[in-house]
Amino acid sequence: MKVDLDDRKILQNAEKSLIIKxxxxxxENNLNYFLMGGSLLGAVRHQGxxxxxxxxxxxxxxxxxxxxxxxxxxxxxxxxxxxxTTFKNSTTTExxxxxxxxxxxxxxxxxxxxxxRNSWMDIFPLDGMPRSPFFRKIHGYNLLRLRLxxxxxxxxxxxxxxxxxxxxxxxxxKLGKIVKPEKHLDTKKCLADLDRALQRFPYQRANxxxxxxxxxxLNEMFPKKVYQGFNLYDFENLKLRGTKFYDEVLTQMYGANxxxxxxxxxxxxxxxxxxxxxxR
Numbered sequence: 001m002k003v004d005l006d007d008r009k010i011l012q013n014a015e016k017s018l019i020i021k022x023x024x025x026x027x028e029n030n031l032n033y034f035l036m037g038g039s040l041l042g043a044v045r046h047q048g049x050x051x052x053x054x055x056x057x058x059x060x061x062x063x064x065x066x067x068x069x070x071x072x073x074x075x076x077x078x079x080x081x082x083x084x085t086t087f088k089n090s091t092t093t094e095x096x097x098x099x100x101x102x103x104x105x106x107x108x109x110x111x112x113x114x115x116x117r118n119s120w121m122d123i124f125p126l127d128g129m130p131r132s133p134f135f136r137k138i139h140g141y142n143l144l145r146l147r148l149x150x151x152x153x154x155x156x157x158x159x160x161x162x163x164x165x166x167x168x169x170x171x172x173x174k175l176g177k178i179v180k181p182e183k184h185l186d187t188k189k190c191l192a193d194l195d196r197a198l199q200r201f202p203y204q205r206a207n208x209x210x211x212x213x214x215x216x217x218l219n220e221m222f223p224k225k226v227y228q229g230f231n232l233y234d235f236e237n238l239k240l241r242g243t244k245f246y247d248e249v250l251t252q253m254y255g256a257n258x259x260x261x262x263x264x265x266x267x268x269x270x271x272x273x274x275x276x277x278x279x280r
Contacts, residue, residue, distance in 0.1 A: 007274040012049045014104035014119040015056045016236060021079045022058070022099055022121065023240055029071060031064045034227060035235070035242040036124060037214055037253065043233035044246050045259055054106075056121040059211050061227060062203040065125040069097070083118070087191050093154050095191060096213050097123040107273045116275060124213055126227055127198045128206025136208060139201070140218045146194040147217070153185035216253050 026033050035043055036057040042050040060068060072084045079099060086097045100118035108115045130136045203209060203224075210221035226249060230241040243249055250258045 008052065008054065010104060011054055011106065011119055011274055014101045015121055016049075016238075017103075018082060018099050018101050018119075018121045019056050019058075019235075019240065020238065021082060022123075023238070025079050026068075029067075031060065031068055032227075032230075033058045033060050033064070033123075033241055034126075034230060035233065035240055036211060037216070037220075039235075040233075040242050040246060041250055041254065041258060043235045043240065043242055044250065047234040048236040055119075057124065057214070058121065059124040059126045059214075059227075061209070062125045062127050062199065065097070065123070068123070087188075093187050093191065095150065095194060096125070099123065105275050107275050109273065124211050125198065126203065126209045126211055128201040128203040129208040129210055129221060130201055131207055136221075139197075140210075140221075143194075143197055143212050144217065146190070146197055147212070149185060150187065150190040150194055153187040153190045219253060222249060222252070 036059040038050055038053050039057045077084045077089050083100045085092050098120045100120045102118045104119040130139050207224055208221055209224050214220045226243050226245045231244050232239040233242045
């Protein structure tokens, strides 16, 4: 089900409230963050939200990501009234951290089983990769294997309705529908295994880093210089941090024509529906 324009604006306003609080918290605590993926693209192409987008993505170098979790635990895992959730402090099976806005709820119909949840922003860790190109490739394959096991462990919650996927992912989805792997895998163990692997190569010593849990997986790997320093980008009426190397990042992720709009399918990639609004 598609979100109409009025509902999309409600959702974006709820998420704007999150990034305002989050960016202020990061500035106050000397934490580095960067707009990622579609949020960076929105800042560059639209100076704000992509009109049809339904979430905000930021990334943090792993040391800042871990510091954020410690700070959150000291204040009951909240920024004001907004819950901060990870698989370590809640029942969520999402690996990445989320800051949630309970004032606006959505139904996500991208998986086999529809799920109602709070509107949210994703906070991704940026992790180190091996220095050697050969070992980067080996480590990358292992990360892909562990991510596949995690997704299989919660297969009934995977976004199987998306059509614009690489052919290999479509094969794994068809296989999962037959095998029903979620009956045989322990999600908590899969999360712990993936967490250990992602932190195997310290960010501080790496010359390449990756937002592996992003939608583009290993295609979100860049030289670490990309995340050393930042520019401030116009985002609605805010100024938010993003990489100075936006053209290199967006070209690698979306292609040289990233300033052109995508397909209609991508415009509602989460199949979201706003079901409750109590805007402040």
